[in-house]
Amino acid sequence: MHTRARIIVSILIAGGVTVLGGHTALAAGDDDGRVIRTGPCSGxxxxxxxxxxxxxxxEVEGEIDSNRTGQTWSWALNHNGSSSARGSSVTGGRSGSFEVERRxxxxxGTDRFVFRGxxxxxxxxxxxxxSL
Structure with a gap:
């Protein structure tokens, strides 16, 4: 890796934020090991x-935020390639969103999760x- 690239990566890591393919990964500031990622859906x-x-x-929490109340979404949570949970939820509240939380x-090794809605x-x- 070139020196300039190393410096940029070091700055991003030190700041707790990395941008990968349009998605953002945030590291929690209180050292609890939390990993947060955000991104856009197909619409x-x-x-x-x-x-x-x-x-x-x-503890894994997936959230979908459409800003529209009353939408029905089917969802699935996979852990290391296997189905962990699935269901359907309706967006609600002022935010027009829903959350799914599982332990x-x-x-x-590394645990990989995919939340699909x-x-x-x-x-x-x-x-x-x-991944965590």
Whole structure:
């Protein structure tokens, strides 16, 4: 890696923010091991996914924010390539969003999560990924 690239990477890591392919990864400031990623869906909706260690397990939270109340979304949460949970949710509240939270086993090595949502009416798709 060139010196300039090393400096840029060091600055981004020190600042706790990296941008990868249009998606943002934020490191928590209180050293609790939390990883937060955000990004756009295939339409105007946004997604967020968070993962953090929690008493020997991993707490994962996926959020879809369409800014429209009353939309039905089917969703699935995969952990290391296997289905961990699935269901459907309706966006609500002033924010027009919904959240799915699960506690999963903490396997040895890196745990990879994919939270995928599909809008039942429009077919818009959100795919959020995080590793811990």
């Amino acid at each position: 105007s909706t946004d997604w967020k996914i968070k993962a953090k260690p929690d008493d020997g397990r991993i 999963t086993v903490n396997t040895s 599909t809008n039942a009416r429009t077919g818009e798709v959100c795919v959020a990924r995080v």
